[in-house]
Amino acid sequence: MNKISIQNFSLQxxxxxxxxxxxxxxxxxxxxxxxxxxxxxxxxxxxxxxNRLNDLADVIHQEGKVLLDGEDVLSPKIDVIALRRKxxxxxxxxxxxxxxxxxxxxxxxxxxxxxxxxxxxxSVENSLQQAALWDEVKDRLxxxxxxxxxxxxxxxxxxxxxxxxxxVILLDEPTSGLDxxxxxxxxxxxxxxxxxxxxxxxxxxxxxxxxxxxxAAFLLQGELVEVASGDTMFTNxxxxxxxxxxxxxxx
Amino acid sequence: xKSSSHHRxxxxxxxxxxxxxxxxxxxxxxxxxxxxxxxxxxxAINWEFIFGFPRxxxxxGGIWPAIVGTFYLTLGTAAFAVPIGIxxxxxxxxxxxxxxxxxxxxxxxxxxxxIPSVVxxxxxxxxxVLFLQFGTSILAxxxxxxxxxxxxxISTTEEALKSVPQAFRTVSISVxxxxxxxxxxxxxxxxxxxxxxxxxxxxxxxAGETAPILFTVAAFxxxxxxxxxxxxxxxxxxxxxxISTQVPGMPIEIQYGTALVLLVFVLSMNIIAxxxxxxxxxxRQW
Amino acid sequence: MPRxxxxxxxxxxxxxxxxxxxxxxxxxxxxxxxxxxxxxGDMELAREIYKKDQFINKKRYELExxxxxxxxxxxxxxxxxxxxxxxxxxxxxxxxxxxYAKGIARIAMRLGDQKPLKQMVHLQKMAELTADMLHRxxxxxxxxxxxxxxxxxxxxxxxxxxxxxxxxxxxxLMINDQDNIDRATFHLWVAHNLERGADRxxxxxxxxxxxxxxxxxxxxxxDDEAEAF
Numbered sequence: 001m002n003k004i005s006i007q008n009f010s011l012q013x014x015x016x017x018x019x020x021x022x023x024x025x026x027x028x029x030x031x032x033x034x035x036x037x038x039x040x041x042x043x044x045x046x047x048x049x050x051n052r053l054n055d056l057a058d059v060i061h062q063e064g065k066v067l068l069d070g071e072d073v074l075s076p077k078i079d080v081i082a083l084r085r086k087x088x089x090x091x092x093x094x095x096x097x098x099x100x101x102x103x104x105x106x107x108x109x110x111x112x113x114x115x116x117x118x119x120x121x122x123s124v125e126n127s128l129q130q131a132a133l134w135d136e137v138k139d140r141l142x143x144x145x146x147x148x149x150x151x152x153x154x155x156x157x158x159x160x161x162x163x164x165x166x167x168v169i170l171l172d173e174p175t176s177g178l179d180x181x182x183x184x185x186x187x188x189x190x191x192x193x194x195x196x197x198x199x200x201x202x203x204x205x206x207x208x209x210x211x212x213x214x215x216a217a218f219l220l221q222g223e224l225v226e227v228a229s230g231d232t233m234f235t236n237x238x239x240x241x242x243x244x245x246x247x248x249x250x251x
Numbered sequence: 252x253k254s255s256s257h258h259r260x261x262x263x264x265x266x267x268x269x270x271x272x273x274x275x276x277x278x279x280x281x282x283x284x285x286x287x288x289x290x291x292x293x294x295a296i297n298w299e300f301i302f303g304f305p306r307x308x309x310x311x312g313g314i315w316p317a318i319v320g321t322f323y324l325t326l327g328t329a330a331f332a333v334p335i336g337i338x339x340x341x342x343x344x345x346x347x348x349x350x351x352x353x354x355x356x357x358x359x360x361x362x363x364x365x366i367p368s369v370v371x372x373x374x375x376x377x378x379x380v381l382f383l384q385f386g387t388s389i390l391a392x393x394x395x396x397x398x399x400x401x402x403x404x405i406s407t408t409e410e411a412l413k414s415v416p417q418a419f420r421t422v423s424i425s426v427x428x429x430x431x432x433x434x435x436x437x438x439x440x441x442x443x444x445x446x447x448x449x450x451x452x453x454x455x456x457x458a459g460e461t462a463p464i465l466f467t468v469a470a471f472x473x474x475x476x477x478x479x480x481x482x483x484x485x486x487x488x489x490x491x492x493x494i495s496t497q498v499p500g501m502p503i504e505i506q507y508g509t510a511l512v513l514l515v516f517v518l519s520m521n522i523i524a525x526x527x528x529x530x531x532x533x534x535r536q537w
Numbered sequence: 538m539p540r541x542x543x544x545x546x547x548x549x550x551x552x553x554x555x556x557x558x559x560x561x562x563x564x565x566x567x568x569x570x571x572x573x574x575x576x577x578g579d580m581e582l583a584r585e586i587y588k589k590d591q592f593i594n595k596k597r598y599e600l601e602x603x604x605x606x607x608x609x610x611x612x613x614x615x616x617x618x619x620x621x622x623x624x625x626x627x628x629x630x631x632x633x634x635x636x637y638a639k640g641i642a643r644i645a646m647r648l649g650d651q652k653p654l655k656q657m658v659h660l661q662k663m664a665e666l667t668a669d670m671l672h673r674x675x676x677x678x679x680x681x682x683x684x685x686x687x688x689x690x691x692x693x694x695x696x697x698x699x700x701x702x703x704x705x706x707x708x709x710l711m712i713n714d715q716d717n718i719d720r721a722t723f724h725l726w727v728a729h730n731l732e733r734g735a736d737r738x739x740x741x742x743x744x745x746x747x748x749x750x751x752x753x754x755x756x757x758x759x760d761d762e763a764e765a766f
């Protein structure tokens with residue numbers, strides 16, 4: 001069963017950048033799907049459509065369907081707030097809210113109107129465990145989140161998403177500002193998380209795409225050039241353009 | 252080679268010295284004013300001066316009603332200017348679309364800031380005192396002063412809101428908060444120190460203005476303190492003007508004493524504002 | 538450095554090691570079985586081993602493909618990279634040793650009912666030595682045990698000594714007893730295959746040392762080679 005089904009989706013911004021042309025892509029559940037390609041290819045845009053964060057941008061034309069569990073998320077009848085809890089996002093630069101570590105995690109539940117304090121407190125530990133951060137911060141949950149290192153902050157951002165018990169996790173170049181060890185920790189966390197969540201990742205390098213992809217989709221200037229399993233995409237891609245990019249001959 | 256860099260070094264020294272001199276030139280007048288008023292006005296300051304009523308055609312006694320009046324006016328100005336100003340700033344910063352209407356509003360606000368204070372006074376006279384029949388009153392004075400203060404509050408509040416990183420808004424929306432929740436829980440609290448600073452500076456200016464209150468609220472002499480917003484009142488700036496120009500034989504200390512009180516009032520508001528700002532900067536979590 | 542950061546890579550390497558170990562076991566059995574089939578004239582066993590070679594080849598190509606995927610998708614460095622390069626090489630060596638066993642099985646089938654010569658005893662011994670060396674060499678590789686890998690190649694000398702002995706005896710036999718040239722020649726081929734098999738085990742040990750130390754050492758070959766020059 002495909003978790004997300006993008007059908008003939010096209011998008012144009014008012015300034016003409018990063019548009020998408022007739023994208024059709026099925027994203028399976030409980031796998032890591034990677035959207036990779038050179039800059040400006042539309043990967044981030046596509047990601048932001050999935051949680052309707054794109055609504056904040058200046059879009060002049062949009063058509064097609066994006067189905068999540070069979071429902072079109074682009075329909076005006078959709079509860080966008082609920083969608084954003086179901087489909088969480090981790091951004092490129094870790095952005096922690098100006099609160100304590102604990103409050104960063106409870107913020108999402110608070111704005112959702114969650115009152116049960118047991119549930120709220122439970123989610124703090126649970127999400128930090130899943131993000132492999134619990135041991136490092138369990139004694140200082142009330143310290144300001146800004147005091148954490150870059151890698152820890154990014155894992156906090158991941159925990160923040162997990163606290164809302166989403167079904168899909170979107171990650172937009174999540175390790176681009178991190179050192180190699182932190183990058184490795186995040187990548188390995190994803191391997192564990194995919195058992196319970198559907199993960200869609202825009203990697204910051206072809207190597208990261210190769211290390212993490214179960215399914216890989218190559219986007220070039222708004223066009224979906226090729227989709228293949230991770231093993232195939234990086235050892236034997238079909239399209240010449242994919243081949244050139246994967247080999248590092250352009251980008 | 253050596254002489255060229257030596258020459259440039261000397262030039263830099265000269266430049267820095269010039270800048271340092273300029274800075275001191277700025278401080279000297281300010282220091283001068285404060286010291287002058289302090290020296291001449293201090294002899295007048297005593298308990299009776301602060302808390303007593305004027306006597307003998309204001310040549311003796313105290314300035315308590317003027318102090319109280321200025322206080323009420325500041326409060327009144329705040330009551331109107333703060334909610335409207337902050338509300339407008341939130342709208343302009345977070346909600347307003349980038350279209351002609353918005354740009355028109357912004358131009359209007361900028362122009363408001365440029366209007367001379369005496370023109371405000373006349374406007375207040377016409378609208379609040381006469382047309383709306385509030386009469387010469389604290390109400391009319393506060394309304395006039397608040398219109399004058401609005402541009403300052405709106406622009407400093409907007410600055411404060413804009414200085415909060417955009418990333419916070421994005422993150423908040425992405426976890427499913429509404430725009431208003433984001434503003435209420437994150438943006439406003441983080442912008443608060445900046446907003447407060449702006450409000451205090453705006454109010455401090457309102458407290459010290461003479462022209463707007465000239466026609467709208469100020470009374471030459473009142474034997475009693477004002478008891479309702481529709482009463483007229485004495486006020487420090489006007490009182491200072493009056494006793495310095497309208498009353499023959501006014502003792503020097505009384506004049507400078509009054510000026511000193513006004514100065515202290517304004518300067519302490521300044522100090523409060525600066526303290527809030529520097530404390531907040533130190534504790535800022537971004 | 539905590540290894541759990543490259544769990545995926547480690548897991549893949551473990552999987553490849555398992556395949557190498559399994560392959561090694563099959564090839565071991567093939568060597569021993571083919572010589573046994575020759576010894577006892579067991580046609581069925583010979584046929585079985587002959588057919589099993591296809592399986593060994595298939596396993597080799599699968600392992601190569603999957604090791605390549607690991608290299609492409611995991612970007613291994615340093616010792617991880619050398620491990621994968623060695624896996625590719627050793628898969629090939631195992632496949633060729635398997636081919637030797639297949640060759641011996643074919644000879645067994647051609648010999649048919651004919652009784653084996655008395656040199657069979659030496660051939661049996663050679664097979665046992667080679668199979669045992671192979672077993673331990675593969676074990677040393679997957680354990681990255683440099684010490685064991687350095688010690689095994691010396692045992693190749695024993696195999697070479699036996700080979701020379703068999704060679705001399707069979708040559709004498711052929712000169713003196715022209716009726717048995719056919720049989721003797723078959724036995725010679727078997728001896729040759731077993732000697733080459735043992736050499737390949739030495740290669741596997743060289744690869745293991747390369748993996749752990751980064752240096753490719755060549756172990757001394759038999760005296761024959763030294764004599765040839």
